[in-house]
Amino acid sequence: xxxxxxxxxxxxxxxxxxxxxxxxxxxxxxxxxxxxxxxxxxxxxxxxxxxxxxxxxxxxxxxxxxxxxxxxxxxxxxxxxxxxxxxxxxxxxxxxxxxxxxxxxxxxxxxxxxxxxxxxxxxxxxxxxxxxxxxxxxxxxxxxxxxxxxxxxxxxxxxxxxxxxxxxxxxxxxxxxxxxxxxxxxxxxxxxxxxxxxxxxxxxxxxxxxxxxxxxxxxxxxxxxxxxxxxxxxxxxxxxxxxxxxxxxxxxxxxxxxxxxxxxxxxxxxxxxxxxxxxxxxxxxxxxxxxxxxxxxxxxxxxxxxxxxxxxxxxxxxxxxxxxxxxxxxxxxxxxxxxxxxxxxxxxxxxxxxxxxxxxxxxxxxxxxxxxxxxxxxxxxxxxxxxxxxxxxxx
Amino acid sequence: xxxxxxxxxxxxxxxxxxxxxxxxxxxxxxxxxxxxxxxxxxxxxxxxxxxxxxxxxxxxxxxxxxxxxxxxxxxxxxxxxxxxxxxxxxxxxxxxxxxxxxxxxxxxxxxxxxxxxxxxxxxxxxxxxxxxxxxxxxxxxxxxxxxxxxxxxxxxxxxxxxxxxxxxxxxxxxxxxxxxxxxxxxxxxxxxxxxxxxxxxxxxxxxxxxxxxxxxxxxxxxxxxxxxxxxxxxxxxxxxxxxxxxxxxxxxxxxxxxxxxxxxxxxxxxxxxxxxxxxxxxxxxxxxxxxxxxxxxxxxxxxxxx
Numbered sequence: 001x002x003x004x005x006x007x008x009x010x011x012x013x014x015x016x017x018x019x020x021x022x023x024x025x026x027x028x029x030x031x032x033x034x035x036x037x038x039x040x041x042x043x044x045x046x047x048x049x050x051x052x053x054x055x056x057x058x059x060x061x062x063x064x065x066x067x068x069x070x071x072x073x074x075x076x077x078x079x080x081x082x083x084x085x086x087x088x089x090x091x092x093x094x095x096x097x098x099x100x101x102x103x104x105x106x107x108x109x110x111x112x113x114x115x116x117x118x119x120x121x122x123x124x125x126x127x128x129x130x131x132x133x134x135x136x137x138x139x140x141x142x143x144x145x146x147x148x149x150x151x152x153x154x155x156x157x158x159x160x161x162x163x164x165x166x167x168x169x170x171x172x173x174x175x176x177x178x179x180x181x182x183x184x185x186x187x188x189x190x191x192x193x194x195x196x197x198x199x200x201x202x203x204x205x206x207x208x209x210x211x212x213x214x215x216x217x218x219x220x221x222x223x224x225x226x227x228x229x230x231x232x233x234x235x236x237x238x239x240x241x242x243x244x245x246x247x248x249x250x251x252x253x254x255x256x257x258x259x260x261x262x263x264x265x266x267x268x269x270x271x272x273x274x275x276x277x278x279x280x281x282x283x284x285x286x287x288x289x290x291x292x293x294x295x296x297x298x299x300x301x302x303x304x305x306x307x308x309x310x311x312x313x314x315x316x317x318x319x320x321x322x323x324x325x326x327x328x329x330x331x332x333x334x335x336x337x338x339x340x341x342x343x344x345x346x347x348x349x350x351x352x353x354x355x356x357x358x359x360x361x362x363x364x365x366x367x368x369x370x371x372x373x374x375x376x377x378x379x380x381x382x383x384x385x386x387x388x389x390x391x392x393x394x395x
Numbered sequence: 396x397x398x399x400x401x402x403x404x405x406x407x408x409x410x411x412x413x414x415x416x417x418x419x420x421x422x423x424x425x426x427x428x429x430x431x432x433x434x435x436x437x438x439x440x441x442x443x444x445x446x447x448x449x450x451x452x453x454x455x456x457x458x459x460x461x462x463x464x465x466x467x468x469x470x471x472x473x474x475x476x477x478x479x480x481x482x483x484x485x486x487x488x489x490x491x492x493x494x495x496x497x498x499x500x501x502x503x504x505x506x507x508x509x510x511x512x513x514x515x516x517x518x519x520x521x522x523x524x525x526x527x528x529x530x531x532x533x534x535x536x537x538x539x540x541x542x543x544x545x546x547x548x549x550x551x552x553x554x555x556x557x558x559x560x561x562x563x564x565x566x567x568x569x570x571x572x573x574x575x576x577x578x579x580x581x582x583x584x585x586x587x588x589x590x591x592x593x594x595x596x597x598x599x600x601x602x603x604x605x606x607x608x609x610x611x612x613x614x615x616x617x618x619x620x621x622x623x624x625x626x627x628x629x630x631x632x633x634x635x636x637x638x639x640x641x642x643x644x645x646x647x648x649x650x651x652x653x654x655x656x657x658x659x660x661x662x663x664x665x666x667x668x669x670x671x672x673x674x675x676x677x678x679x680x681x682x683x684x685x686x687x688x689x690x691x692x693x694x695x696x697x698x699x700x701x
Contacts, residue, residue: 004692006430006486007626041610043510173672196655197668199676202616204607207405207537208651214532215398228512232607239517239534239606241524261514261608 029070030317030324033090035083035101035111038075042201042227044257045103045302046075049125051295052303053100055287056310064314065322072096078103078201080110087111091118097324098123100309103226103302105129105148105175116140119327121334123312125305128353129175130182134390137351140327142334144308144341145301146274147353147385148176149183151251154272154358154379155222156187159249164220165190168213168246171224172200180224180251186386193218204232210240222249230258234265254363256298259371266363266371274354275304275343276361276375283340298372304342311339335395347382351391355384397531402652403645404527408537410644411544415599416617417624417636418551419592425631425697426567427585429478430486432493434596434621435614436500437473441466441597442604442613443504446513455518462601463594470593474586482585501611510611515604540602547598548637555633564588568631568697620647623683629693639694643679650675 034053036046050073062069072094076083083102090096091114099115100123102108108127115122116138124132128147132138159167169184169192171177177197185192194216196209213221221242225233230253237243243265250271259266277288277298287307291299299307312334319333320326335348346356360376420434444465449458477496481489517536524532555561563584566574575581600614607613624643628635655671662670686694 004626004630004687007424007622007630040612041510041512047510173669178669195668196651197672198651199672203676205409207408207534208402208648211398211401211405212652214401228608228610231512231514235514235608236534236606239522239524239536241532241534261512263514 029068030064030098030313031094031096032069032071032098032100032313033087033094033096034071034073035076035086035090035099035107036073037078037103038073039077042078042103045227045300048257048300048303049101049103049306052287052291052299052307053125053310055291055294056307059286059290060310060314064317065320067317067322076102076104076107076111078107080104080106083107084110084114088114091115091120096120098313100313101125101306102127105179108132109175112136112141121313121316121327121330123309125309126302127176128179128385130179130385130387131175133351133353133385134387137391137393139331139352139393139395142312142348142352143354144312145305145354146356147387148179149186149387150383150385151272151274151358152180152183152222152224153187154360154383155249155251155270156184158270158272158360158379159184159220159222160187160189162220164188166193166218167191167220167222167249168193168216168218169195169222170206170209170213171195171197172203172229173197174200176226177224181222184222184251190219201229204229206233206236207240210236210242213246214240214242218246220249221246222251223253224251226252227258230254231261234262234269238265254361254373255302256300256373257302259363259373260297263371269363270376271361271373272358272379273301273361273373274356274358275301276359276373277304278373278375279342279344279359281340281342281344284342284344287342308339308341308343311341312337315339349384349388350393350395351385351388352393353385353388355382357381358383397528400528400531401533402648404533404537404541405652406645406648407641408541408544408644409648410641411541411548412599412603413617413620413624413644414548414637414640415544415595415602416621417628417640418548418633419595420618420621421625421628421631421633421636422564422568422588423592424625426564426571426588427478427482428571429481430489430493431478432490432618433473433496433500434592435618436497437466437470437593437596438600438603438614438617439504439609439611440469440500441594441600442515442609443508443513444597445601445604446515446609447508449515455516455521459601463597466597466600467590467594470597471586471590473593474589478589479582479585497615504611508609512611513604513609515601515609517605521605536605543598543602547595551595551633560584560587565697620679623679625693627683627686627693629696631697632693632695635693635695642682646678646682647675650678654678 038046074086098121103126105127122141124143126145133147169181248269254266316330316333320329346354358380361373362376364374366372444462448461452458521536523535525535527533624639628639654675658667
């Protein structure tokens with residue numbers, strides 16, 4: 001009995017995890033706090049964002065409007081409570097001018113209030129939860145990525161084009177997962193015959209769900225499994241014998257970070273994205289070429305959005321001539337999206353989410369035989385998210 | 396009905412995997428009275444070894460066998476270097492020291508293999524689906540996990556119940572002071588048991604690696620379930636661990652498979668879709684709480700244990 005109790009408390013002790021922090025302080029500079037995941041299985045994403053953010057700063061000589069740029073990176077461990085704590089630290093003790101980053105919608109939602117309460121600009125370079133695009137929209141929040149629904153909506157359109165009549169939806173049970181599944185369902189004209197939300201982030205075995213998909217016999221399966229979960233999902237999709245029976249459509253599941261580990265499993269599986277590494281504009285060519293030279297790998301969309309975040313912030317600081325107290329000037333400039341985005345030119349909607357194109361991407365082999373992503377077609381032009389209507393902000 | 400058969404196999408497979416992990420945990424806890432949170436790290440090490448050795452040798456079964464031996468050796472080394480100093484000390488010291496080992500192993504793996512994780516590539520004969528019943532296809536690899544784990548469970552049962560070393564293990568679980576008083580080399584027995592426990596955890600880890608890939612920290616989540624298993628089964632009891640593991644595996648899978656549909660009968664589809672995953676992940680802990688109320692020492696406590 002005593003041992004039983006000890007074992008039970010050991011169980012509780014496991015709930016806590018390892019962590020790390022770092023801090024720097026200096027004056028007379030543009031201070032940027034960057035929150036992302038730098039530990040655990042999804043650290044690969046955080047590192048890619050940091051590498052691209054760094055590269056973008058190198059490209060502008062690490063100065064904005066004459067001021068040196070100082071970046072403080074913080075690890076959210078993919079946990080909302082840790083993200084909130086690190087965000088508060090950036091605001092209260094580091095006194096940053098911008099807070100940037102956030103891979104995960106649930107982490108961003110938890111960290112939103114302290115940033116906006118202290119009137120600091122918040123630039124999300126990945127997460128785009130529907131709440132912030134709608135009722136919670138704010139004049140000091142900008143996205144350099146997308147609203148969560150937009151990419152799956154593009155896939156919904158694409159499935160219509162392919163004549164898919166019935167679909168089964170799978171995704172993780174957190175803010176972004178729910179947005180993604182709702183996004184597909186909103187544009188898909190056929191019937192959603194089943195859907196499952198799985199425990200996130202610790203459920204990585206999808207056997208029960210794949211068996212249900214098999215039994216439901218849909219025309220297509222749509223999944224959203226970002227990061228390492230995408231590798232694990234594809235493994236199991238192939239092992240279960242579903243590949244060849246039920247075609248797979250994805251959003252944020254196959255990217256240049258997961259692709260080297262998905263390998264052949266990913267061949268022939270379509271996805272949608274607002275940015276692909278081969279988009280033919282000059283800014284993108286420079287970004288992809290320099291990134292590949294420096295890191296010997298293709299950048300991912302996570303990185304592209306972080307690269308753009310530097311461009312957006314720089315445009316604002318330059319417009320305010322380095323006077324960071326001129327919030328109105330900076331906001332007005334950012335609303336114009338007046339910088340060289342690697343996705344090509346785009347506009348902001350009233351909720352500060354981009355109105356942009358979405359492309360169909362496919363997995364191909366490059367000249368060196370490495371797997372990479374390629375733009376096949378434009379699925380939608382100038383897509384705006386539907387939550388913008390619920391945002392009361394006008395400008 | 397066919398759906399049910401397949402979901403039952405899914406649950407069985409997951410349960411057997413948990414058993415491999417829990418068997419080592421319950422032996423170490425029962426015999427040495429040692430709380431080993433780092434058991435999940437050995438699970439992770441097994442997965443990384445298998446991924447590395449199969450890539451080196453280019454042979455799946457050969458790589459797996461090498462990985463098992465390597466994990467056994469790592470387990471024994473951990474026992475000799477670290478665990479020996481913890482016997483007879485407070486449980487809090489065990490938790491503190493083995494939690495430190497988790498951090499140590501996670502960082503070590505990051506240094507050696509990098510943060511990105513590794514794939515364990517299956518040979519083509521395992522990477523397919525087989526027809527187990529007319530019209531029912533099941534992953535060959537998951538089926539082979541079931542076969543291997545059942546074989547290991549049978550082997551373990553025979554060793555523990557039919558051999559001299561098994562007798563010592565059972566005696567150790569019941570009263571360890573007495574067997575050392577009877578002149579048994581308890582140190583050697585401890586190292587052996589710990590090594591075997593590590594190899595079993597490694598086996599679970601490497602089998603899971605082909606499905607879930609090898610990741611840093613992969614052992615921590617599943618270790619929580621392994622603790623649940625040994626609590627339900629009764630600490631120190633292999634038989635208890637076996638039954639509880641299959642029970643937990645089935646509850647987990649059946650919960651995920653059928654709960655959303657059951658909840659839809661009572662709730663709106665949107666509410667059911669949100670509530671079902673939350674409820675199915677709580678189900679195991681609810682069951683554990685109920686079992687502890689009825690049988691505070693677990694279902695099959697080792698005879699004579701406190």
